[in-house]
Amino acid sequence: MAGSSDVIVVGGGLVGSAVAYGLAREGATVTILDEGDVAFRASRGNFGLVWVQGKGDGMPDYASWTRRSKDLYQGFADGMLEHNGRDIELKQEGGLELCLGEDAYRENEDEIRRMHNQPGVGENDRRMIDADEVRKIMPLVGPEVTGASFSPHDGHVNPLYLLHSLHAAARQLGVRYVSGAKTLSIARDGDGFRAETEAGEFRAGKLVIAAGIANKWLAPMVGLDIPVNPNRGHILITERMQPVMPMLLVNARQTADGTINFGNSHEDAGYDTSINPAKLGEIARNVVRYFPILKNVRVVRTWSALRVMAPDGFPIYRESETAPGAFSISCHSGVTLAAAHALDLAPTILNGGFNDRFAAFSPERFNVSPAA
Amino acid sequence: MFRRLPDPRARAVHFTFDGEALTANSGDSVAAALLGAGIEHSRTTPKSGTARAPYCMMGVCFECLIEIDGVANRQGCLVEVRDGMAVRRQQGAPGLPEDLADEGGQ
Ligand SMILES: Cc1cc2nc3c(=O)[nH]c(=O)nc-3n(C[C@H](O)[C@H](O)[C@H](O)COP(=O)(O)OP(=O)(O)OC[C@H]3O[C@@H](n4cnc5c(N)ncnc54)[C@H](O)[C@@H]3O)c2cc1C
Numbered sequence: 001m002a003g004s005s006d007v008i009v010v011g012g013g014l015v016g017s018a019v020a021y022g023l024a025r026e027g028a029t030v031t032i033l034d035e036g037d038v039a040f041r042a043s044r045g046n047f048g049l050v051w052v053q054g055k056g057d058g059m060p061d062y063a064s065w066t067r068r069s070k071d072l073y074q075g076f077a078d079g080m081l082e083h084n085g086r087d088i089e090l091k092q093e094g095g096l097e098l099c100l101g102e103d104a105y106r107e108n109e110d111e112i113r114r115m116h117n118q119p120g121v122g123e124n125d126r127r128m129i130d131a132d133e134v135r136k137i138m139p140l141v142g143p144e145v146t147g148a149s150f151s152p153h154d155g156h157v158n159p160l161y162l163l164h165s166l167h168a169a170a171r172q173l174g175v176r177y178v179s180g181a182k183t184l185s186i187a188r189d190g191d192g193f194r195a196e197t198e199a200g201e202f203r204a205g206k207l208v209i210a211a212g213i214a215n216k217w218l219a220p221m222v223g224l225d226i227p228v229n230p231n232r233g234h235i236l237i238t239e240r241m242q243p244v245m246p247m248l249l250v251n252a253r254q255t256a257d258g259t260i261n262f263g264n265s266h267e268d269a270g271y272d273t274s275i276n277p278a279k280l281g282e283i284a285r286n287v288v289r290y291f292p293i294l295k296n297v298r299v300v301r302t303w304s305a306l307r308v309m310a311p312d313g314f315p316i317y318r319e320s321e322t323a324p325g326a327f328s329i330s331c332h333s334g335v336t337l338a339a340a341h342a343l344d345l346a347p348t349i350l351n352g353g354f355n356d357r358f359a360a361f362s363p364e365r366f367n368v369s370p371a372a
Numbered sequence: 373m374f375r376r377l378p379d380p381r382a383r384a385v386h387f388t389f390d391g392e393a394l395t396a397n398s399g400d401s402v403a404a405a406l407l408g409a410g411i412e413h414s415r416t417t418p419k420s421g422t423a424r425a426p427y428c429m430m431g432v433c434f435e436c437l438i439e440i441d442g443v444a445n446r447q448g449c450l451v452e453v454r455d456g457m458a459v460r461r462q463q464g465a466p467g468l469p470e471d472l473a474d475e476g477g478q
Pocket residue numbers: 010011012013014015016017033034035036039040041042043044045046047048049050051181182183184210211212213214218232233234235304305306307308330331332333334335336337
């Protein structure tokens with residue numbers, strides 16, 4: 001018997017760590033049960049954007065939730081520093097989605113118009129800018145660029161520092177982190193829950209499943225159906241350079257260290273994280289159209305990782321109705337939503353009313369038969 | 373710091389480091405040539421500005437980054453030194469080579 005706590009969090013990626021940190025801030029005792037290096041871990045292979053524009057097209061609640069996280073982010077970053085976290089290189093200075101050709105320009109314009117009409121999202125200050133204005137901001141964009149959509153809300157962090165910072169701050173607040181604890185089964189146990197893991201058995205009053213794509217097979221153990229699937233993305237990292245990108249792009253960002261990271265690919269490749277050289281070539285050829293100066297720049301690293309994808313791309317949050325006290329939390333944009341997960345979602349787990357508060361994010365939305 | 377083993381097959385290769393004429397053995401990598409010539413640091417880091425020298429000599433650590441014939445950020449341990457090569461110490465992160473900067477903004 002390896003001990004008990006108020007809450008067990010299964011999964012120590014960005015989602016589980018943000019929730020655990022948030023719970024500990026509220027005074028709960030928390031144990032994180034995390035699988036080891038063999039696990040699929042989007043949190044160690046992502047792009048680091050705290051991205052707002054375009055999020056929630058089709059689900060206003062997701063648009064406002066994303067905005068909320070963005071608004072909380074600076075305070076969230078500062079809060080971790082107070083608890084022995086580290087500087088996460090947060091910059092929220094706006095971002096661009098560059099458009100190649102007239103069709104792409106029109107698509108972004110249409111998206112802005114659609115999202116403008118969604119209720120409750122807050123001021124939609126994303127706007128289209130023309131090619132001349134783009135070149136004033138980013139002189140080095142390619143000749144095919146016809147314009148861009150700009151949002152003042154977009155930003156980025158160093159995603160590995162974010163994960164490290166969450167772990168450090170959680171530890172300082174007393175969270176116990178157990179690695180090598182792949183969870184094999186979860187069951188009700190008296191008033192609480194019991195988790196059987198490769199590192200022994202753990203008990204807690206509440207249990208949060210935040211194991212990325214593994215939520216798909218873990219959540220049914222507490223009566224939840226969470227239809228997430230892997231979606232593979234590749235990222236390429238260049239040599240370090242002086243700052244040459246004055247603004248963040250959705251598909252390329254220059255880090256505080258001077259490397260340029262790029263890649264925005266989506267592939268259905270099952271659970272395969274190997275690198276697809278053809279995809280790398282496609283990404284590289286594509287990014288050069290946006291930013292020709294990258295043509296002769298050396299790529300020094302590359303990898304692929306699996307996104308945690310719901311059928312509609314939006315988060316899935318739910319407390320089990322058959323086993324109250326057990327929660328499933330999964331989302332695609334775990335970097336962007338980390339602040340909201342820590343400072344808003346985690347307290348709601350403790351305070352109750354979870355399914356009312358997050359009704360829009362219920363997996364029940366996938367069961368509704370399409371209107372005739 | 374380093375002493376060469378005698379290599380009867382080696383031929384002298386002449387190159388420059390920050391304009392200073394140096395001699396290496398044929399077959400040396402640029403990194404080995406610099407270490408053999410007693411150069412103690414071959415770059416400064418982009419973040420802290422501290423001095424660095426080649427370290428792993430096999431292409432994995434990137435400590436040997438250096439400018440060779442006008443191209444920055446090359447791994448000195450993976451490039452064979454040649455007669456007439458102009459090698460320069462790299463200070464921090466390089467900017468864009470000028471011919472690249474010219475291409476943007478059309
Ligand atoms: C290429 C790529 C680019 C991305 N770019 C961005 C971006 O720019 N901005 C953004 O906001 N988001 C981005 N994301 C998404 C973001 O990375 C994910 O939403 C986030 O990392 C999900 O975190 P997670 O904790 O749910 O899952 P994961 O990171 O997958 O973590 C799951 C954790 O659960 C553990 N685990 C799994 N099974 C078990 C088990 N049975 N028992 C115990 N532990 C278990 C694993 O060890 C792991 O630590 C990107 C993702 C990818 C792949």
